[in-house]
Amino acid sequence: MTLLGDLVTAVRSGRIEVLDLTAPLVDSTPILLLPEPFGNTRPFRLEEISRYDDRGPAWYWNNISTGEHTGTHLDAPVHWVTGQGLADVSQIPARELVGAAAVLDFTAESAADPDFLLEVEHVKAWEAEHGQLPEQGWLLYRTGWDARSHDQEAFLNADEAGPHTPGISVECARWLAEEAPILGVGVETVGTDAGAAAGFDPPFPCHSFLLGAGKYGLTQLQNLALLPPTGAVLVTAPLPIVGGSGSPARVLALLER
8 A cells, every 4th residue: 555545544544643723713713903003903704695595595605704814824934024025825835834743831831920931941951851843843832822712802811011921032933943943833822922022122033033034833723732742743724825924724733643
């Protein structure tokens, strides 16, 4: 049997489990809220065209309306000013949408401190235990934040000082962009940067460094608790929007059982 045939057989038999890391898209899916005068994305909307009725007796379908960066989505390099002129979401090579995943679990730290930041030493400590980050793979940063995804207010966790969500430090973002072999970072929060990252130098360092280096971001992932530190393969499927800065995506993990 061919290699691909073996893969199909393993999936059908359950020897390879397919886990969905994608947040369902509904009108209550949390979205990023920027202060004035900045523009904001639209929330997800589903508008019925017909449903087995006079508008279409044998079919059901809908119009959808949303922004590129709603729900579980991929950030293409062109999304950020440092990546202008680099790939839009339709130009990402298909082979880069499949890669090994390293899962770093900082759920306890994020529960104790919602402003917790991942540092280079945290990543190096993980590597000392599990091996190097995967070449052309993903660093998935688990914080437990997906438990809040049913509630916009809890998900953004904002007060008068601004949002408080875990993220990645400036130096760690720079290191991941310039030295780590990964092709991108995936998180459970509304964006790859910490809630307080507007006040960092530079602001929003994950976006600035990673996208500027031609790497990618994945946000609002779910079910990372089901993944081991190593061994999973990520399959990411954004819409190939020509000129698009990103896209909602279905993100699947393949895991050998």
